[in-house]
Amino acid sequence: MTLIIGISTLTSGIIVISIITAFVASIGVVMYIRSINTSDISSVIPMPSFVPVFLIMTGFIMLSEVPTICGIIGVLIVTIGSYILKAPSSTSEILSPMRNILNDRGIGAMLLSSVIFAILSPIDKIGITMTNFAFWTVLTTTFISIFTTPIAIKNRRFIDISLLKSLILIRIISGLIVTFQMIAFAMALLVYVVSIININILLSVIIGYYVFKEKNIKCRVIGSLVMIVGVRLIIFF
Numbered sequence: 001m002t003l004i005i006g007i008s009t010l011t012s013g014i015i016v017i018s019i020i021t022a023f024v025a026s027i028g029v030v031m032y033i034r035s036i037n038t039s040d041i042s043s044v045i046p047m048p049s050f051v052p053v054f055l056i057m058t059g060f061i062m063l064s065e066v067p068t069i070c071g072i073i074g075v076l077i078v079t080i081g082s083y084i085l086k087a088p089s090s091t092s093e094i095l096s097p098m099r100n101i102l103n104d105r106g107i108g109a110m111l112l113s114s115v116i117f118a119i120l121s122p123i124d125k126i127g128i129t130m131t132n133f134a135f136w137t138v139l140t141t142t143f144i145s146i147f148t149t150p151i152a153i154k155n156r157r158f159i160d161i162s163l164l165k166s167l168i169l170i171r172i173i174s175g176l177i178v179t180f181q182m183i184a185f186a187m188a189l190l191v192y193v194v195s196i197i198n199i200n201i202l203l204s205v206i207i208g209y210y211v212f213k214e215k216n217i218k219c220r221v222i223g224s225l226v227m228i229v230g231v232r233l234i235i236f237f
Contacts, residue, residue: 014130014139021123022143028116029144030151031109039106047110049082049198054118055191062122065189074233078195081226084219121194125185133182141178192234199231 035044052075059065067075127136184193 017127018139019143021120022140023147024116025120026144026147028113029148031113035106035110039104044106044110046083047107048114049079051114051118052079052191052195054115055121055194058118058122059190063125067189067191070233071192074230075191075195077230077233078198078227081223081230082198084223084226121190125190128182128186133186137179137182195234196231199227
């Protein structure tokens, strides 16, 4: 069976790769959600900060992508800043997520989920080069929906119909985010893209402080400034 969409040809090889990618991605999503449900959010959320570090290795192994020295330093700085932003605000507890990796199943699951996504990102880039960003995005998200729908049905909860419009809007925005992410994957080194994506946390800090009047902003500002330094290294060097 051959289907032409733009310059992309749907072959059995592409279908197999996309199915495997979607299946593994579904496992990562489920682990992410379960880790949040089983552990404190403040403990598990810092773990995805290390995805760029994992990508340095997976990008090199799977795509032969080698960042510059300044780029690697920038990635590490962004990772540290991201961790500071997401970690508990108390100085005495800032390393608690790292210390509890072996003792807390939720933290371990989140870290494994991060490793999974660090492995899948190079595969996504391979899929994009074999097809194109739009084709690959539609293909993989379709299979992910197929794999996760039975889980959603099994664990279904009553949803207020008044929230349906908001859920649809969230889904549309999520689709746009994934699409632009795939475009970026095709244009730059994966580790740089993912590091810069983490800058969205800065917006969360601003909204949290000015809109929700969140406290303990000092530590978050420090993390934000650290991330900005890292991004400048990535972009300008």
